[in-house]
Amino acid sequence: MKFIVHTYGCQMNVRDSEAVAALLAAAGHEKAANEDEAEMVIINSCTVRDKAEQKAIGKSGNMIAAKRNGSKRLVGLMGCAVKRLGEDVFKLLPGLDFAVGPRRFGAIPHLVERCLAGERRILETAGDDEVPQGLDAHEQQGFKAFVTVLLGCDNRCSYCIVPDVRGHEFSRPGREVAAEVGALAAHGVKEVCLLGQSVLRYGRRNAAWFASDPPSLYKEPFPRLLEMLDKTQGLERIRFTSAHPGGCTDELVQAFATMPRVCRHLHLPVQSGSDRILKAMGRGYARAEYLAAIAKLRRFDPEFALTTDVIVGYPGETEEDFEATRSLMEEAQFDNAFIFKYSPRPGTRSAALPDDVSKEEKERRNQVLLADQEKRGLARNERLVGTVREVMVEGPSLRNAARWSGRDGGNRIVVFAPPRALRPGETVQVRITEAHPQILIGEALA
Ligand code: SAH
Ligand code: SF4
Numbered sequence: 001m002k003f004i005v006h007t008y009g010c011q012m013n014v015r016d017s018e019a020v021a022a023l024l025a026a027a028g029h030e031k032a033a034n035e036d037e038a039e040m041v042i043i044n045s046c047t048v049r050d051k052a053e054q055k056a057i058g059k060s061g062n063m064i065a066a067k068r069n070g071s072k073r074l075v076g077l078m079g080c081a082v083k084r085l086g087e088d089v090f091k092l093l094p095g096l097d098f099a100v101g102p103r104r105f106g107a108i109p110h111l112v113e114r115c116l117a118g119e120r121r122i123l124e125t126a127g128d129d130e131v132p133q134g135l136d137a138h139e140q141q142g143f144k145a146f147v148t149v150l151l152g153c154d155n156r157c158s159y160c161i162v163p164d165v166r167g168h169e170f171s172r173p174g175r176e177v178a179a180e181v182g183a184l185a186a187h188g189v190k191e192v193c194l195l196g197q198s199v200l201r202y203g204r205r206n207a208a209w210f211a212s213d214p215p216s217l218y219k220e221p222f223p224r225l226l227e228m229l230d231k232t233q234g235l236e237r238i239r240f241t242s243a244h245p246g247g248c249t250d251e252l253v254q255a256f257a258t259m260p261r262v263c264r265h266l267h268l269p270v271q272s273g274s275d276r277i278l279k280a281m282g283r284g285y286a287r288a289e290y291l292a293a294i295a296k297l298r299r300f301d302p303e304f305a306l307t308t309d310v311i312v313g314y315p316g317e318t319e320e321d322f323e324a325t326r327s328l329m330e331e332a333q334f335d336n337a338f339i340f341k342y343s344p345r346p347g348t349r350s351a352a353l354p355d356d357v358s359k360e361e362k363e364r365r366n367q368v369l370l371a372d373q374e375k376r377g378l379a380r381n382e383r384l385v386g387t388v389r390e391v392m393v394e395g396p397s398l399r400n401a402a403r404w405s406g407r408d409g410g411n412r413i414v415v416f417a418p419p420r421a422l423r424p425g426e427t428v429q430v431r432i433t434e435a436h437p438q439i440l441i442g443e444a445l446a
Contacts (some may be wrong), residue, residue: 001039001074001112002032007014008056009046011241012166012195013079015146016105017044018098020078022137024042025291027109040074040112045081047161049343050196051072053081057092064095071441074098074115078105083125083165084346084418090121101125102166103151106133128152128167135172136180141423143190143392149177149225150196154205155244157271158282161345162197170207171221174213181235191237192229192423199240200247215417221257222247224276230259236427237409241267242309244283248293257300263409264301268294273328274321281348287328294332303384305335305410310369313342313362315353322365326372335380336409336438374437381412381435388445389414393422405439413439414421419446 004022012305015413021031021361032038041063045056057075063075064419076098082089083101090096098111111122126132135148152167153160181192186367196202203221216224229238245268256262268290275286285293297304310325329337341362344351357365388413391406391414398405404422405415416430432443 001029002033002037003029003040003042004032004038005042005044006059007044008059009044009048009052011146011193012148013044013046014195015195016079016102017042017137018146019134020044020105020108022139023109023134024107024112025139026137026438027112029109032370036158038073040076042076042078042108045077045079045163047080047084047345049340050345051343053084056081060093060096063247064093067095069118073227074112076108076111078108079384080161080430082123082166084161086125087123089123096121098122099124103127103130103132107143110275126167129170130167130172136176138184141184141187141189143187143188145184145192145389146195147177147180147184147192148172148196148197149194149240150202153178153197155284156202156282156349159278159342159345160313160347161348164347166197169201170201171206174203174210174225174228176199177225178232181229181232183318185232185234186253188234188425190235191239193236194225194229194240194289196240197242198242198244198247200252218251218255218283220249220251224250226255226259226262228262235261237261237263239263239265240250240413243268245270245290245293250296253296253300256304263305263411264297265305265307266297266413267307267309269376270328270332271309271311272314272317272321273325274317275319277317277325279313280316281314289323290441291331295312298333303410305412306332307336307338307411308332308334309338309340311340311342312365312369313355313357315342315350315356317336317342324370329369329372330376333376333380334373335412336377338371339369341366363396377437381437381440383439384412384432385435388429388431389442391416391428391444393424393426393428397426403422408440414442415439416442419444 005017043060046052076099078100082099104124131218151170153163154169218224314326389408397403404418429445430442432440432442
């Protein structure tokens with residue numbers, strides 16, 4: 001059957017969708033060129049905020065409605081919203097053919113067979129410790145790939161539904177990850193991004209597994225994993241996301257400083273700059289500890305790129321708390337920031353508290369932080385004018401096809417006129433001539 005997968009939410013979902021596409025192709029199905037042509041539509045859902053869930057459910061509803069006009073198309077929903085909703089998913093979407101939770105996506109080819117045999121409304125959600133089949137399945141690759149290294153999350157921040165839907169932490173054995181990365185590199189992949197909800201907790205829960213790994217300079221499992229992957233033939237860049245500040249140890253800093261392939265960028269969600277709110281959130285660090293952690297990174301490289309997530313309007317967040325977040329962001333000098341308006345999620349600890357910051361006030365705080373970040377992003381990028389950045393080429397720029405774009409090690413987007421015919425995945429040196437809040441413009445050196 002011709003299929004299409006629509007993805008909502010985080011990079012983890014992007015990766016799971018790619019694995020599903022690879023598994024379906026291996027089972028003899030074929031990717032549709034567009035939605036109209038698709039005989040099977042799979043929607044990968046997010047539930048981290050209410051709005052995100054609504055989008056995926058809305059899209060599924062549209063796909064099911066289109067089906068009523070006589071087509072025999074299959075519609076399946078996968079991902080975090082399925083785990084949250086359970087059987088209720090069929091109350092919201094009565095015409096759904098199958099629904100599958102985030103740790104069971106490997107079953108999809110089999111569920112499709114069952115649907116083709118006439119079954120409908122199949123629900124499969126896994127237990128909190130299940131390891132999905134097909135974690136290492138990849139489609140025919142470009143030069144970049146995501147690799148899942150840590151499943152689930154055991155942190156239980158007060159506002160977060162992720163642990164309920166993605167289950168317990170499970171670290172894949174280092175050798176398995178190294179084999180996957182090696183195979184990707186052998187097929188031309190130059191950059192991998194290692195994924196986990198709290199990726200620096202890699203190897204903490206099932207530590208015994210790592211006892212037989214090769215000798216290493218490092219004691220902690222995540223730097224050990226980086227060291228193992230750093231030896232991969234043909235691989236040029238290693239990134240990882242998302243990082244909990246608690247994992248920003250001296251060994252991690254040392255790994256950044258000593259392994260040139262490990263990109264000098266960290267997505268380090270701070271969530272708030274107020275100690276009172278951080279405590280209520282159960283984040284496990286105070287403002288000063290967060291700032292001390294990033295100071296270590298910027299000490300050895302002042303251009304070390306830092307990005308973050310912030311929540312505005314957490315229950316009880318006062319103007320003073322909000323101003324503390326504002327000042328932390330200024331002190332931290334983030335290169336980029338994603339700002340989210342607090343959304344109570346059923347079953348989380350904070351959902352029991354009154355959602356007492358008004359919608360308008362959340363919106364105002366959101367806009368203030370975005371405007372601050374716009375200025376800060378520009379100022380940070382202006383510092384780079386005149387410097388030469390090593391850029392991995394991605395392809396023609398979306399806005400102007402005469403120019404090409406790529407990313408530097410800090411994940412900054414760099415746009416430039418190609419000096420010659422270029423291939424995606426090639427590395428060029430670009431002198432920066434112009435700064436914008438979100439992009440750098442430059443000229444490629446011959
Ligand atoms: N595992 C990642 C984050 C996963 S969710 C980490 O811990 O770094 C991505 C982001 O969504 C979070 O960093 C947080 O800023 C935001 N988020 C999570 N739950 C939320 C909620 N209930 N309301 C608003 N934003 C939320
Ligand atoms: Fe959610 Fe906290 Fe786990 Fe991130 S670390 S997924 S915010 S519980």
